[in-house]
Amino acid sequence: xxxxxxxxxxxxxxxxxxxxxxxxxxxxxxxxxxxxxxxxxxxxxxxxxxxxxxxxxxxxxxxxxxxxxxxxxxxxxxxxxxxxxxxxxxxxxxxxxxxxxxxxxxxxxxxxxxxxxxxxxxxxxxxxxxxxxxxxxxxxxxxxxxxxxxxxxxxxxxxxxxxxxxxxxxxxxxxxxxxxxxxxxxxxxxxxxxxxxxxxxxxxxxxxxxxxxxxxxxxxxxxxxxxxxxxxxxxxxxxxxxxxxxxxxxxxxxxxxxxxxxxxxxxxxxxxxxxxxxxxxxxxxxxxxxxxxxxxxxxxxxxxxxxxxxxxxxxxxxxxxxxxxxxxxxxxxxxxxxxxxxxxxxxxxxxxxxxxxxxxxxxxxxxxxxxxxxxxxxxxxxxxxxxxxxxxxxxxxxxxxxxxxxxxxxxxxxxxxxxxxxxxxxxxxxxxxxxxxxxxxxxxxxxxxxxxxxxxxxxxxxxxxxxxxxxxxxxxxxxxxxxxxxxxxxxxxxxxxxxxxxxxxxx
Ligand code: SF4
Numbered sequence: 001x002x003x004x005x006x007x008x009x010x011x012x013x014x015x016x017x018x019x020x021x022x023x024x025x026x027x028x029x030x031x032x033x034x035x036x037x038x039x040x041x042x043x044x045x046x047x048x049x050x051x052x053x054x055x056x057x058x059x060x061x062x063x064x065x066x067x068x069x070x071x072x073x074x075x076x077x078x079x080x081x082x083x084x085x086x087x088x089x090x091x092x093x094x095x096x097x098x099x100x101x102x103x104x105x106x107x108x109x110x111x112x113x114x115x116x117x118x119x120x121x122x123x124x125x126x127x128x129x130x131x132x133x134x135x136x137x138x139x140x141x142x143x144x145x146x147x148x149x150x151x152x153x154x155x156x157x158x159x160x161x162x163x164x165x166x167x168x169x170x171x172x173x174x175x176x177x178x179x180x181x182x183x184x185x186x187x188x189x190x191x192x193x194x195x196x197x198x199x200x201x202x203x204x205x206x207x208x209x210x211x212x213x214x215x216x217x218x219x220x221x222x223x224x225x226x227x228x229x230x231x232x233x234x235x236x237x238x239x240x241x242x243x244x245x246x247x248x249x250x251x252x253x254x255x256x257x258x259x260x261x262x263x264x265x266x267x268x269x270x271x272x273x274x275x276x277x278x279x280x281x282x283x284x285x286x287x288x289x290x291x292x293x294x295x296x297x298x299x300x301x302x303x304x305x306x307x308x309x310x311x312x313x314x315x316x317x318x319x320x321x322x323x324x325x326x327x328x329x330x331x332x333x334x335x336x337x338x339x340x341x342x343x344x345x346x347x348x349x350x351x352x353x354x355x356x357x358x359x360x361x362x363x364x365x366x367x368x369x370x371x372x373x374x375x376x377x378x379x380x381x382x383x384x385x386x387x388x389x390x391x392x393x394x395x396x397x398x399x400x401x402x403x404x405x406x407x408x409x410x411x412x413x414x415x416x417x418x419x420x421x422x423x424x425x426x427x428x429x430x431x432x433x434x435x436x437x438x439x440x441x442x443x444x445x446x447x448x449x450x451x452x453x454x455x456x457x458x459x460x461x462x463x464x465x466x467x468x469x470x471x472x473x474x475x476x477x478x479x480x481x482x483x484x485x486x487x488x489x490x491x492x493x494x495x496x497x498x499x500x501x502x503x504x505x506x507x
Contacts, residue, residue, distance in 0.1 A: 023097035025140070026085035027132050029148045029221055030104045030228075038102055040244065047110065047252050049082045050103035054124035059439050061127050062413065062421050067134075075131055085132075109239060110252035112232040117253055117371065119417065122225055129221055133214050138181065150220060152183040152213065163200065163207065170200035171209055181210040189216055253371060266316030272325050275312075282450035284443045285384045285396070285426055286369060287311050293380035298333025303373055303381035305344075307364055309351055314363035314444040319352040365442045366420050385410075385419040385426075402429050 038046075056078045064071035079086035084103075085096045104125070111121035136144060138154070145152050160167070164177045174180065190206035193199040193216075199206040208216065240246050270278070279291040290308040294300050300308060305326075312322060326348060327340050335344070346355055353360035366383065375382040384393055390411055397407045406429040413422035424440045427433075431453050440446060 023094060023101065025144050025147050026093060026097060026100075027129070027136065027144050028101065029224055030101065030108075031148075031224070033105050034102045040248075042102075043106060044248060046099050046103035047106040047248075049084070049099070050107050051252060053078060053082050053084060054107070054121070054128070055439060055441075057124045057127050057131075058120075058418065059421065061124075062416075062418055066127070066130065072131065072135070076135075106249075107252065108229060108232055109245075110249040112229045113236065113249075113253055114371075116417070118226075118229045118233070122222065122229065125225060126218055126222060130214055130218055133217055145217070148217075148220075150189070150217060152185045152189075152208070152216075155182050155184050155207065163202075166200050166202070167207060167209075170197075170207075172198055174209060182207045183210070183213050185213075185216065189220070192219070253367075266314070268316060268318055270316040270321075272317075272321055272328075275325070278315075278447075281430075281454065282447050284423060284446040286382065287443055287447075289384055289396075290380050294329055298329050298331075299335070301379055301381075303375060303379050305347075306351070307369060307381040309348065310361055310363040311443050311447075313352065313361075315447050319349065319354065322348050322352070363442070363444050366423070366440065369443070370419055383419055383423075385414050385422040390414060397426075400430075402426070 057075065060071050060074055064074070076086050083096055084100050085093050107121060111117040133141065133144070142154060155163075160177065160182060167177050167182060168174050185206045185208045187194060187201070187204055187206055190199055190208055193208060193212060194201060194206060198212070199208055201207075239249070275291070276295075279288050283291060287308060290300065290304050290311075293304065294308065309322065309326070312325070317325065323345055326344060327337065330340050330344065331337050349355045351361050369381070370383045370386045373381070375387055384396065388396070393414065394407055394411060397410060402410070406425065410422045410425050410429075413419075413425060420440050423446070424436055427436050427440065427446060427450070431450065433453070436449065438445070438449060
C-alpha cells in the first residue's frame with residue numbers, strides 16, 4: 001500500500017527518470033542553464049531565496065573571518081533554512097540542487113545588467129562556492145574536481161613521504177607535510193602560485209597544498225562566471241522584450257528582501273515639529289542629507305522629492321501633514337503658494353494614491369536607491385555611501401561627530417562596495433551599539449530600528465491630536481491591496497512608478 005504523500009510521489013516520479021543525473025553533485029560551476037519549464041511562481045520564489053542567501057553571504061563575509069566556525073555555522077543555518085544544499089548529501093537533496101541551479105541562473109539574468117550588479121553577484125557567488133567547496137569531504141572534493149574538469153589528483157602518501165623535504169622547503173608556511181593533502185596540478189593552472197614561488201614544481205607539475213587548491217578552483221570559477229555574465233548581458237535585449245520576465249528581473253536587481261516598511265503601520269504617529277530632531281537621531285544618512293538640503297535650499301529636485309517624500313510617508317506622515325510640510329518649506333524659497341497648490345500638491349496626493357491611478361506607493365528600498373537613478377549635479381537623492389565622493393563622505397561623517405576609527409571602517413566598507421554594511425556601521429556608531437543585530441535593507445527599517453532602540457523597545461508614541469487619523473482609516477483598506485514592496489512580484493509597479501515620477505518632473 002502506498003502511504004506516501006502526493007508531493008513525495010511527485011518527487012519519486014521525477015527521480016525515477018534521468019533527472020537525478022542532472023545534478024550528480026551538490027556543488028556545481030553552473031555551466032549549463034536549466035532547460036525545464038519553471039512556473040513564474042517558482043521562478044520568483046527561487047530567485048528571492050537566493051537573493052536572501054547572497055545577502056547573508058555578503059553580511060557574514062564582512063562580519064566574520066571566512067574560515068571561522070561562526071561564519072560556517074551561520075551560513076550553514078541559512079542554507080538549511082532556505083533549503084539550498086548545505087552539505088554534500090548523497091542522494092536525497094535533488095530538490096535543493098535543482099533550486100540551487102535554477103535560482104543561480106535567474107539571478108545571473110537579473111544581475112548581469114550593469115557592472116556594479118555583476119561585481120556584487122560574482123563576489124557573493126564566489127564566497128558561497130568557497131564555503132561549500134571547503135565543506136566537501138575529501139572523496140567528494142575529488143569527484144567534484146573531476147566533474148568540473150579540473151582533475152587534480154591528490155598525491156599518495158608514499159609520494160608525499162618521498163617528496164616531504166622538497167614540499168616543506170618549497171611551500172611557504174608549511175611545517176607539517178604529513179598532515180596536509182597535496183594535489184598534482186598542471187603548471188598552467190598554478191601559474192600564480194608558481195610566479196609567487198609558493199609551490200614545489202617537478203616534471204611540469206605543481207604540488208599544491210590543500211589550502212591553496214580552493215584558490216585555483218575559485219579562479220577557474222571566477223573566469224567562467226565573468227565570461228558567462230558578459231555573454232548573458234549581450235543577450236539581454238531578447239529577454240527585455242519578454243513582458244513577463246523583464247519586470248521580475250528588474251525587481252530582483254533592485255530588490256529588497258525583508259519586511260514591508262510601508263506606510264500604514266505608523267500613520268499619524270509623527271508630528272511635523274519632530275522631523276528636525278528625528279533627522280539627526282533616527283534618519284539614515286541618505287534621508288538626513290535630503291532633509292538638510294531641503295531645509296537649506298527650500299527646494300528639492302524631483303529625484304529627491306520622490307525618495308524623501310515616500311520615506312516620510314513610510315515613517316508616518318499623513319497626506320495632510322505631507323502637504324503642509326512641503327508647502328511650508330517650498331514657499332520659503334522661490335515657489336509661491338499658488339504654484340505649489342497647482343503643481344506640487346497634485347504630485348504629493350498622487351504619491352499617497354489619491355490621484356491618477358490611485359496607486360499607494362511604497363518607500364524605496366536601499367537596493368533601489370543604490371542601483372537606480374544616480375544623482376547628478378544639484379541632486380541630493382541616492383545613497384551617500386554609494387554616490388558621494390569618499391572625501392565628501394568623510395567630511396560629512398566628521399561633521400556628524402563619527403569618531404575617526406569609525407570613519408576609517410566605513411570608508412573601508414565603501415571601498416569594498418558594501419554600501420549597506422557601511423550604513424549598518426553608521427547606525428552602530430550613531431547609536432553606540434556593537435552589533436545592530438539585523439541586516440539593513442531599507443531606509444525605513446533604519447528609522448524603525450533606531451526608534452525601537454532609542455525608546456527602549458517601545459513603539460513610537462502616538463501624537464495626541466493630528467489630522468491624519470481619517471487618512472489612516474481611508475488607507476487601511478487600500479493597504480490590503482497595495483503592498484507593492486518588491487518581495488513579491490508586482491509586474492505593474494515599475495510602470496506605475498514611471499507614472500509617479502512623471503508627476504514629479506517639475507523642478
Ligand atoms: Fe540610505 Fe540604504 Fe544608503 Fe543607508 S544604505 S544611506 S538607508 S540607501
